[in-house]
Amino acid sequence: MKIAVDAMGGDHAPGAIVEGALQAAGAFADVHLILVGDEKQIRHHIVGDCPDNIEIIHTTEVIESDEKEPAKAIRRKRDSSMVIALELVHEQKADAVISAGNTGAFMAGGVFITKRIEGIERPALSPIIPSIAGKGTLVLDVGANMDAKPENLLQYAMMGTVYARKVMGVESPRVGLLNVGTEEKKGNELTKEAFVLLEDKLPNFIGNVEARDIPFSVCDVVVCDGFSGNILLKSYEGMAAAIFQVLKQEFTSSVTTKFGALLLKPGFRRLKQKMDYAEYGGTPLLGLQSPCIKAHGSSNAYAIKNAIGQALRFVQSDVIGQISKEVLEQKRGNDNE
Amino acid sequence: MKIAVDAMGGDHAPGAIVEGALQAAGAFADVHLILVGDEKQIRHHIVGDCPDNIEIIHTTEVIESDEKEPAKAIRRKRDSSMVIALELVHEQKADAVISAGNTGAFMAGGVFITKRIEGIERPALSPIIPSIAGKGTLVLDVGANMDAKPENLLQYAMMGTVYARKVMGVESPRVGLLNVGTEEKKGNELTKEAFVLLEDKLPNFIGNVEARDIPFSVCDVVVCDGFSGNILLKSYEGMAAAIFQVLKQEFTSSVTTKFGALLLKPGFRRLKQKMDYAEYGGTPLLGLQSPCIKAHGSSNAYAIKNAIGQALRFVQSDVIGQISKEVLEQKRGNDNE
Numbered sequence: 001m002k003i004a005v006d007a008m009g010g011d012h013a014p015g016a017i018v019e020g021a022l023q024a025a026g027a028f029a030d031v032h033l034i035l036v037g038d039e040k041q042i043r044h045h046i047v048g049d050c051p052d053n054i055e056i057i058h059t060t061e062v063i064e065s066d067e068k069e070p071a072k073a074i075r076r077k078r079d080s081s082m083v084i085a086l087e088l089v090h091e092q093k094a095d096a097v098i099s100a101g102n103t104g105a106f107m108a109g110g111v112f113i114t115k116r117i118e119g120i121e122r123p124a125l126s127p128i129i130p131s132i133a134g135k136g137t138l139v140l141d142v143g144a145n146m147d148a149k150p151e152n153l154l155q156y157a158m159m160g161t162v163y164a165r166k167v168m169g170v171e172s173p174r175v176g177l178l179n180v181g182t183e184e185k186k187g188n189e190l191t192k193e194a195f196v197l198l199e200d201k202l203p204n205f206i207g208n209v210e211a212r213d214i215p216f217s218v219c220d221v222v223v224c225d226g227f228s229g230n231i232l233l234k235s236y237e238g239m240a241a242a243i244f245q246v247l248k249q250e251f252t253s254s255v256t257t258k259f260g261a262l263l264l265k266p267g268f269r270r271l272k273q274k275m276d277y278a279e280y281g282g283t284p285l286l287g288l289q290s291p292c293i294k295a296h297g298s299s300n301a302y303a304i305k306n307a308i309g310q311a312l313r314f315v316q317s318d319v320i321g322q323i324s325k326e327v328l329e330q331k332r333g334n335d336n337e
Numbered sequence: 338m339k340i341a342v343d344a345m346g347g348d349h350a351p352g353a354i355v356e357g358a359l360q361a362a363g364a365f366a367d368v369h370l371i372l373v374g375d376e377k378q379i380r381h382h383i384v385g386d387c388p389d390n391i392e393i394i395h396t397t398e399v400i401e402s403d404e405k406e407p408a409k410a411i412r413r414k415r416d417s418s419m420v421i422a423l424e425l426v427h428e429q430k431a432d433a434v435i436s437a438g439n440t441g442a443f444m445a446g447g448v449f450i451t452k453r454i455e456g457i458e459r460p461a462l463s464p465i466i467p468s469i470a471g472k473g474t475l476v477l478d479v480g481a482n483m484d485a486k487p488e489n490l491l492q493y494a495m496m497g498t499v500y501a502r503k504v505m506g507v508e509s510p511r512v513g514l515l516n517v518g519t520e521e522k523k524g525n526e527l528t529k530e531a532f533v534l535l536e537d538k539l540p541n542f543i544g545n546v547e548a549r550d551i552p553f554s555v556c557d558v559v560v561c562d563g564f565s566g567n568i569l570l571k572s573y574e575g576m577a578a579a580i581f582q583v584l585k586q587e588f589t590s591s592v593t594t595k596f597g598a599l600l601l602k603p604g605f606r607r608l609k610q611k612m613d614y615a616e617y618g619g620t621p622l623l624g625l626q627s628p629c630i631k632a633h634g635s636s637n638a639y640a641i642k643n644a645i646g647q648a649l650r651f652v653q654s655d656v657i658g659q660i661s662k663e664v665l666e667q668k669r670g671n672d673n674e
Binding site (some may be wrong): 146189247250255256268 | 341349407420432434468469478483484515517524525526528535547549550551552553562563564567568572573574575578580582584587588590593594596597598599600603604605606607608611612656
């Protein structure tokens, strides 16, 4: 199983990326990693001999995280680590690709270089949102496409169901529609129409779900337009960050509170772990012909290792074959109506 | 200053509502409260003589919090505490109205009974979102209207600016547009168009703001369509609730953690206070001809007292007069273009 890794993308690249790759190369059986990036910089982070199951492909350019026009960067920087890594999967020289680099560029590159699955109108950026119990909730879409039509949400639901079952290990994934209330007629024009369509076409649709219930595992897959999904994701991040910041201030304010915080340290560690993106691996870009995983920009080695493990499950379980099959069946069903 | 209070609305009505009114009657100068609801039940919660500045208007019906069709309930239950309270302000027998009852019914009743300000196309439900510093952030709209046009967002911005300055005491309110990134061209069709309009017409517009930065006081007023605003608000609520639930489990898991939690109790109290809706009073429904304040459904007496204080500032500072004036100026400006 060959995984192409963009070694130059991310806040801690290439150090954390190389370190994560080394960990994964030791931990997972049958993995072959292709580190794409500046060879000298990559080698600098490999102490001793390079393991047999890691190879390096040298590139000369880097797409920066603050690139002004990410989509153009993909077309312009032809010898960047991200473009070459994406081309490797497109040319079937690798089975999957991972990058912690610029999200906009990776999404654009995913569509331009690896192409969409036939019949999938729009790919979806699909992170797992932490929940206090269970395996987290897969949300599609959080920003690959800002506006969406009801038919897109139906495809997101189908893709999310396949991914949740095959990669997250959820036997019977429950799909919810992100909305402002649980009643059927709630919402805006999009959600009202989408509700009717999902109810009709999706056997595992459980109805509308509210943003405040998602961290409590109310369902396994949530579908929404990319704008709303992005607001959802960043609201969770912002509130968690705000609470942790206030707690930190409070807990370091005196000797007494520092002692109290020491006693509670294991509990805090478990809480942070529950809320930590690194535990959930990276974010798949679903709807493309190859498995493309966007790791968090601030990924450490542990997050990269987890993202590689996730890429392996993604490939082994043939998510893309299953999505292609179901989109074809959907199309046939529509043609027969 | 006469404030009509729907004594029968809310999870803890009428007890908490009457108790909050009694506290406010003692705390605020020049306040006269009209408690609207079942007289017998209201009197049951008044120990001893009723203060001179509280009067009771008896009603026989109640709009329930789980009313299936809230808007119809407003038309049907003509002798409900909420309808009569709203009519009191419309007939200028009260200066403001407060209800902790059914939100949908209160919004519908606000528009049907008290009417919109001339020139305001859509009213906005405008809660204050807690922030870790400062006075919180006013968000318009979180669900009075699901879909919005750029012109609506401009009116929300104008109304929010007036309210933040006059009631929240923010000298120069900064208005942000809720979006998926801070760059100018980000977002969906609505935000792209709204950005251009706000940039052109609103001197205190600071640009796009992201959901993750709002709890850190990145601006004083946020404008968005009601669907997105509702997702934002409920995501914050959900994540805070999830974190507090995990912390509670962790902190009560052993004698050691219980002792640690005891040492940190004042810090937790301050955190909860920072995140507590009750501290911020109720949610104004802006754009109506009378001050209408929706208190949280789970309001305790303290929250009701704060909402009454807020209603007093709302009336005294003539927010509605100022909004009427600015909407007229906006209209003149447009006509001259």
